[in-house]
Amino acid sequence: MHDIRLLRDQLDHLREGMRRRGKLAEFGPMLDRAESLEKERRAAITELEGQQARRNKLTQEVAQLRKAGSDATALIAEGRAIGDDIAALEQRKNDAEAAVQAMLYELPNITLPEVPEGDESHNTVVKSWGTPRADSTGIMPHWEKGAELGILDLQRGAKVTGSGFIVYRGAGAKLVRALMNMMLDAHTEEHGYEEAWVPLVVNRASMTGTGQLPKFEDDMYGIPEEELFLIPTAEVPVTNLYRDEILELGDLPKGLCAYSACFRREAGSAGKDTRGLLRVHQFDKVELVRYATPENSREQLELLTAHAESMLERLELPYRRLLLAAGDTGFSSAMTYDLEVFAPAVGKWLEVSSCSVFTDFQARRANIRYRPAPGEKPRFVHTLNGSALAFSRIIASLIEHHQQPDGSVRIPDALQPYFGRAVLR
């Protein structure tokens, strides 16, 4: 969320930010309305507070008269009139405020200057690692190979829950466990993250804090009776750990990592690119979250992204790093790198990580601050997060990229201690 003050003194900045996302047509008129509503809000406040001051004075006079034993009925009548006036002004103020607030909640973050303008066609590959297998002949797609190896049971997942819910079996289940342990160990022991194990169900305030609500309610599974939601990513509970708190400068930068199952309803997703493990309603992920000062959040993004990339390198999967163009950058993000691995049988690059810096956009929503120095006023922190990594597509790529001519699947060296064997066959 943006500072409401931007509507007063930096409207052009907001407008430019929307233009860079290619969303000026969508949000331009809203910005104009928000600006005038913000003026109306302040006018209402000024008037309201004047009346409140009158009332406060009046009630004192009533008290004096009462104490002196005099008659106060005239003043009480006057007070009643002021009270009606105040109620009306309060209504006016609240209406304007709610309207401005609603618009601010809908407005995406402004991307950093180095983020290319335009839609996803302007995404740029800024780094490549490893060599994708050029020749895919003889490589079975992961859903076939997975079924053949007995590690993937899509049919029964669909029976038990529905399509998009998968069952890993035998070595497949252990593979999930091995990936989880390998990643968490690396992040805690080598990259300095504190591990957290978090609720998979969160309340509305948490979903609003990280920016999923109010805009994307349709994309989530919820429990309406309890006003609770299934998390789409551990980013939500982990970032909200410090909601409404003030961190000490010495705590920053702070890193937390968490494994979680992730739930995505993605209402409009049925169709292509959904075979096998490519797009599912529930998947597993190890998430990294960092809290930083505004001064070094940008460099923290590089660090976080490097942590995610090191997972891919351990898994010996060729990947590329994309700098997303403004129009493809997520709602809350100011700058995002996507990491993609190649799945040769699918013939596509698969997004397995998205690393973002949110500047103060989430922190303002979630009210996460830090104190720059003892006695100084708190400022909003900058939050970052990234997947490191999302398992299902990693497993897809693993099955395809490491498939051997004899049909077996090689397990990368780094994973073997966790998985317990060198080959899947």
Next chain:
RNA sequence: GGAUAGGUGGCCGAGUGGUUGAAGGCACCGGUCUCGAAAACCGGCGUACCGGCAACGGUACCGUGAGUUCGAAUCUCACCCUGUCCGCCA
């Protein structure tokens, strides 16, 4: 789920329907004293918003929301959270 107690400033804690932003204490900051420190003493010490170049003025905030009232931390209702006891449960 049932019963019960409670939610007040950074922390502890008092609180009457009417100069209560809120006693007192701790912590913190400044000062006196001291060679220095401690103690003692004196003074200061919340946040947000509105108006103003500023000095400053004003408003709101005692878990959240609504209500009663000229006036609510104080009364009423609903909800949330915490503690305790009971029940249920992996």
